Amino acid sequence: MDSLLQPLVSADGSHVSRRVFRDPSIYRLEQQRIFARSWLYVAHESQLHRPGDFLANFMGETPVIVARGDDGQIHVSINSCSHRGVPVCRADQGNARRFVCPYHNWSYTVDGRLVAVPQEKKVCQTLDKDKLGLKKVPRVESYNGLVFASLDPAIESLESYLGDMRFYLDCMFDRYPGGVEVIGTAHKWQLRGNWKLPVENQLGDVGHGPFLHGSLLKNTPQVEELERYGLNVVPKPGHGVAVRLLPESAPAAQCMWGTDGIAAFDPEVQAYLLERQQAVAARLGDVRARLKPLTYSIYPNFSYLWGNNTIRVSHPRGPDAVEYWSWWVVDADAPEHIKQKLRVNYTFFFGPGGVLEQEDAEAWSQQVIGNAIEAADDVPYYYGLGLGEAKPHPEIPGMIGSCYDEHYARAFYMRWQQDIGAGKTGAAP
């Protein structure tokens, strides 16, 4: 059979072609029909306190500057000079009054307005600088401090795009009165692999945990708890959350945030987290006070690890390469020394030096070998675990499956197929 005629994703999502992870023409379509038409995470508000604060990021392959302007608003501009295209922001993060293009020294405000062209006074013409600013990313919206942007001016609102994902995002990003803060700059590393695999990993693939990470997680209370109380939630196709919904009888020390790493072995940290847990039910309600998320992904490439306190974005760099960016997140109200002690929950387990993530990177990079095997194109990857089992739940929104049910991935690839195939706007199917 001619593999080009096969569907990329089967009707029920349980088979996904190897070409989805390999084909350069499909990769180009992803850039045009997914990354240019979705809401993409670009920053957390805590990184942009003062006017002039900026950070450089990417929306898919598009380099952008995310900055707080003099008007107090967050602006996102494409990092490319209107004159010859050279990037004008040449730093990762900081505070600036102007970005000056190195080539001819055209200079821009942090929010992308062109303010000076040194050659202008030597020519007779007067430039209309208002029309020569950096290309603006047309839509920027925030949810609980998470800033998203979209290149599609007609995209639905961020709230609508997130849908019931908000119920789960609140568990971390609205858990405490002061919210969370992102501290430091992004940890970045380039990996061999397709951008979708890291997303899948945090979309709900807790099924790999006790196995790929068996050297550290096998036979641990964490896995036992996951298998007993773990659920895979699809709040809206494309988004996913793996959670542990503990029974009403579960003690506060089991329900609280911060216990998935090793920081809570410290009695002072344990006491702090327990005290913080007392107010959670009043903010989020009884159900969410005993809901412990584990991993989140928002379509197409944002992820958050509740257990290890890290936001990550999987930046595509061709079919076989990912630039994975990772930030540490912490309870903003925590005293400095508690933050310091909580940090190891991130650094030891995740990020480029993380003891769990080094195994993930191994799996993601090795998949490239399988993706390349054209001789096996008649054998698509199997995504059918738990097919047909997911259903609504009386206490939490979305479609709910067991912790090993792969419905999160089926929903993601069915949405992906629809976006790629129909080339429709970023609206969810």
Next chain:
Amino acid sequence: MSTPVSLEQQHRISQFYYREARLLDERLYQQWLALLSDDVLYTIPARHTPMLDPSLRETEALLNLQQETGSGLAPPLRDDSKLTLGIRVMRAYKMNSWSDNPPARTRRFVSNIEAYVVDGGFEVYSNLLLYYSRYGQDNHLYSGRRHDRLRETADGLQIAAREVLLDTNVVTGPSVGLFF
């Protein structure tokens, strides 16, 4: 940091580093762990590209390295203690530590050893080039500067602190969860 070491001390420190590198390249991580003090601080700062401060132009301070490595609570790439290094070592010898099974072939080149006498031991800078070759043609190179505190003990020298400054903005190897 003003008292340089004697020739004999320099020789001893060099031999210590060469042996350390050989233990690691021979995958003898448990023997390597014994070279670290129980209170060891082992860090790898994250290194970003900052906006240069124009008020420092025309001075060496404009390009100082500290501004690239963050401060305060900014998370480093690695923040290990003897406990967490011990877990990394233990992990390496398990059948299901998949990124170490099959194990990488490595070669550590230690150079530019610059040592000073300090209270109780030595403060030492050294450069490290680590060649890291995984299964198949998966080859990588890591370059960095190590800043160590070596402590004089009854059992010989011990590493009491090590900061590894890697020379990349975007990490291009598969992991920095290695022993540098």
